[in-house]
Amino acid sequence: xxxxxxxxxxxxxxxxxxxxxxxxxxxxxxxxxxxxxxxxxxxxxxxxxxxxxxxxxxxxxxxxxxxxxxxxxxxxxxxxxxxxxxxxxxxxxxxxxxxxxxxxxxxxxxxxxxxxxxxxxxxxxxxxxxxxxxxxxxxxxxxxxxxxxxxxxxxxxxxxxxxxxxxxxxxxxxxxxxxxxxxxxxxxxxxxxxxxxxxxxxxxxxxxxxxxxxxxxxxx
Numbered sequence: 001x002x003x004x005x006x007x008x009x010x011x012x013x014x015x016x017x018x019x020x021x022x023x024x025x026x027x028x029x030x031x032x033x034x035x036x037x038x039x040x041x042x043x044x045x046x047x048x049x050x051x052x053x054x055x056x057x058x059x060x061x062x063x064x065x066x067x068x069x070x071x072x073x074x075x076x077x078x079x080x081x082x083x084x085x086x087x088x089x090x091x092x093x094x095x096x097x098x099x100x101x102x103x104x105x106x107x108x109x110x111x112x113x114x115x116x117x118x119x120x121x122x123x124x125x126x127x128x129x130x131x132x133x134x135x136x137x138x139x140x141x142x143x144x145x146x147x148x149x150x151x152x153x154x155x156x157x158x159x160x161x162x163x164x165x166x167x168x169x170x171x172x173x174x175x176x177x178x179x180x181x182x183x184x185x186x187x188x189x190x191x192x193x194x195x196x197x198x199x200x201x202x203x204x205x206x207x208x209x210x211x212x213x214x215x216x217x218x219x220x
Contacts, residue, residue, distance in 0.1 A: 006105050008197040011080055013068040014098035015050055019059045021091035025049050025206035026172045028068075031088040038079060039205070045080075046071035046199060049114075049207035050095075068097060071196075071210060077102065105196045107189035108213030112153065115168045115208045117179030118201040130165060133180055140200050141184075146191040153181030170206060177203060184211065 021027065029047055033040045048069040052060030070080050084099045118136040130152060137150055153166040166181035184195060192213075199209035 006193050006197065007073055007075075008071060008105055008193075009074045009077070010103045010105070011070045011072070011077065011100040012103055013070070013083060013100040015062055015066040015068055015095050016098065017062045017093065017095035019061055019093050020050060020052060020095065021093070022054060022058050022060050023169070023171055024090050025170050025203070025208070027091045028088070028207075029205045031090050032083065035083060035086050035088075036080060042072075042076075042079075042205070044073055044076060046204040046210045047207060048210055062095065070100075071105075071204075105193055106213060107187075107192040109185065109187050109192065110214040111184045111187065111192060111195055111211040112214050113182045113200065113209060113211045114153075115170065115179050116182045116201045117170070117177050117203055117208050130180070137182065137200060141195075144191075144194060144198060146195060147186070147188070148184040148191065148195075149186045151183045151185070153183055170203065170208065172203075172206065177208075179208065183214070 025047075028049065029039075032047065039045055048071070050060075050062070050066055050068055052062045052066050054060050068083075070083075072080060081100065083097050086097050088095050088097065116137065118133060118140070120132055120136055134150060134152065141148055141150065155164060155166045168179055168181065170177040170179075179201065182200070187195065196211050199211065201209040204210060
């Protein structure tokens with residue numbers, strides 16, 4: 001498998017707007033389903049949360065570089081392309097989507113997911129212990145036949161100070177879903193693309209379990 005023959009792509013929609021809630025994975029998914037009802041049951045779909053600059057009021061500020069990124073099999077593009085020109089209401093804020101570009105996945109020896117959540121017995125409503133979480137990740141990676149070095153992401157301040165593990169949470173109606181940032185290293189090209197296509201854990205349509213190449217990579 002190579003970058004050229006991967007059957008998974010991303011649609012990148014330009015985003016116009018001012019603010020979004022920092023935790024907008026679920027309301028973004030809901031807003032997309034209002035326009036594309038089939039997205040509700042689309043297990044093949046991954047929806048990245050929209051990047052922006054965080055403020056101190058629980059919001060992010062949208063920039064001219066902000067994109068809505070949808071990951072999907074290439075034969076599903078027509079189902080989501082209809083979002084172009086749509087207005088979405090997300091947590092009380094409004095955004096407008098432009099005409100998307102199609103981007104191919106590219107392999108990288110190192111991948112990062114901002115938020116991975118794995119259902120572990122006894123972890124509902126609270127953070128799973130790190131080692132239990134890692135055991136769940138190792139099993140999923142092994143089940144895919146992938147070889148990788150696995151590490152939990154750590155929060156680092158601009159000063160370089162380590163604030164500890166990157167624990168994160170997602171609100172879905174009245175339920176809080178918990179997880180961690182995750183990094184995979186030492187991947188072959190084939191395994192890298194497989195992880196990006198399949199993801200790890202659940203809630204991929206709410207921004208979880210989606211891996212991207214780490215920008216500063218030993219591959220240059």
